[in-house]
Amino acid sequence: MAADQERFEEQKGQETAKQAERTADGADEDWENVEAEASAPSGNGGKDAQDWDGIVGFFHPFCNAGGGGERVLWAAIRATQQRWPKAKCVVYTGDHDAHKDAILARVQDRFNIHIHPPNIAFLYLSTRHWALATTWPHFTLAGQSFGSIIMAWDALSLLVPDMLVDTMGYAFALGFSKLLFPSMPTGAYVHYPTISTDMLASLDPSSDVGGQGVNAGQGVGVRGRAKRVYWQAFAKLYASVGSSIDVVMTNSTWTQAHVQALWGPVRAKKRKTPLPQNAETDIAVVYPPVAVSELEQEVDVSAASEAAREPVLLYIAQFRPEKNHHLILQAFATLLKKRRARSQKAGADTPKLVLVGSVRDDSDSKRVYQLRLLANELNVRDDVEFHLDAPWPAILQWLRRASVGVNGMWNEHFGIGVVEYQAAGLIAVVHDSGGPKVDIVTEIDGQPTGFHATTADMFADAFDQALSLHDPLAWRKRARRSAIRFTEEQFQRKWLEQMDRLVALLQ
Known part of the structure; x- marks a missing residue:
């Protein structure tokens, strides 16, 4: 990263004259504006907070997928780079077939998000297949969660960051990381709960959601009752690992309600600090960034x-x-x-x-x-x-x-x-x-x-x-x-509010 930054500075020096000409013509340079617009000092303390130069690990094994979850990842990395220009962002991914330049080019092409290349690195996981549903044809929820733990071990064997943020929904990976490194702050951006109260209700054919979902109405008979017991046990374990995460964000009020229903009671028992004034939960809604x-x-x-x-x-x-x-x-x-x-109009x-x-x-x-x-x-x-x-x-x-x-x-x-x-x-x-x-x-x-x-x-x-x-x-x-x-600016502001909480835990 240091070498990449030096090369980047050299290229900037060589292009100074051209940039000056463009500025004189009224054009602006994207990354210069990005750094200039780094958010105002937060409650964690002005210049010192902005000069934080630690390592942020982003746990996102499918970072090159190109979906909405990946837009959140890259917008979060861009916001983090803007807020802490000296911080190092490390993405744990299983996309072995994609080089750094190719990944960033796709990010720009697919989302029109420009990432500062020197301050980002990719560490490639060899265990991503353990988290695939196809690896676990039976007991898929438990299997994929166990697979995420294997991936977490793989990731932390490569590099232990100053803080670890999961942006895919692998709560068990964060819980395992917290077990290994209790003082390492962890954050989760939850797109969709691994298991929800609606999923549990969908097993009952007579419930309001009994006709919905992949497992709709399957909670009948001996096998159905066994599935219900399995899901209820998994939900308790899921709540336990969720309670260990320091900062939790959800992408909607719907997700917040379901995560709060499962994680909230256990988090309340373990909470060490009081909730912010007028707040009913420490689980924040951070709407995804949309262009x-x-x-x-x-x-x-x-x-x-x-x-x-x-x-x-x-x-x-x-x-x-x-x-x-x-x-x-x-x-x-x-x-x-x-x-x-119907009789249609002509043409x-x-x-x-x-x-x-x-x-x-x-x-x-x-x-x-x-x-x-x-x-x-x-x-x-x-x-x-x-x-x-x-x-x-x-x-x-x-x-x-x-x-x-x-x-x-x-x-x-x-x-x-x-x-x-x-x-x-x-x-x-x-x-x-x-x-x-x-x-x-x-x-x-x-x-x-x-x-x-x-x-x-x-x-x-x-x-x-x-x-x-x-x-x-x-x-x-x-x-x-x-x-x-749902603008990108709204996402950046709320994302940085939660990241400030994680950085504060290191100080």
Whole structure:
């Protein structure tokens, strides 16, 4: 890192004249502005706090996946670099096939996030396969959690940082790290609880959520009762390791409520310091960063842009099973049947479904293949497009063209893609659960910004309504106003508030 910094300083010296010319022409240099805008001194003490030069370990074994969780990771690293320019950020990853330059180039291409290269390093784990669901066909929750402990041992064998922050949800890895190094501050950014009260309730067919989730209604019979006991025991263990983490952040009020339900009581018993004034919990909500400002600049929402919109349904999501792409395909097929059955106006455009997402591994590739087969079986193959690992400029083009943004995941923890829809003026049709329902697609000034649905028929009806609005521009403007709550600036401010707490534990 020191050598990289020296080379970086040399290059800066050689380009001083060119930078001066650009400044004279009114241009600005990105990293100079980044350092200049490093946040004002916090409660931990002015210059000394800003000069902190310790090592921050970011535990994120899939850092090159390109999803919403990775956007949080890179925005967090950028904010940390801005706040503490001398700090060293180390990412523990299992992406052996990606070199540092390639990873950072992808971050810039996919998220338009610029990382200061000299102050970041990647340590490659050889044990990532232990945390894959495919490694544990039975007792998957316990197996993956045990696998995360193996990865934590691997990571700490490579380097013990001054503080360790998990940004993927491996609470057991942090608990194990705390066991080995009790004085090392630990932080967790929880996207989705490993187990939740909704998951436990989903085992009961008669419960409100009994028909939802991968294990819906499976809590009956001898095997079902055994599964219930196993999950309840796991939940207690999960609460125990969660109580050992020094700083906990969640990405939505939905996630906070579930984490608080499991971790809160045990954390309250172990709490050494009182809660902040007027705070009911020490678990903070830090909404993920969304490129709202950039989308406002890049995507026009006006009468002129409305004429360029097409009847396109856009779904931005990784090709993972929980994203429920098959439900959206079925709903889209139902929509086309309904529209074709009706007498259509002359020249009416046929809607198109566009699926944009990253592919992490072979299992994701197979899933895409299966979705293509499903589209063919539903007779909508010609009206569905797949765009894999699309760069940010391509995503921007679709956000300009599309009319409706889609999210089909049950209990989506937050939904960065949904906020992107809103910031780009798309009318969102989302699952009636989780963060999209509670935090994002809510009313503005007493008026809706989108639609909620659960079944394929409900989604089809919502698609039809969204494509048939009398005044869609008014909806788009309300959606854009709603997205202001989730800017990158808001994330940076709240992230640094929690990082300040971790740094204070070292002083």
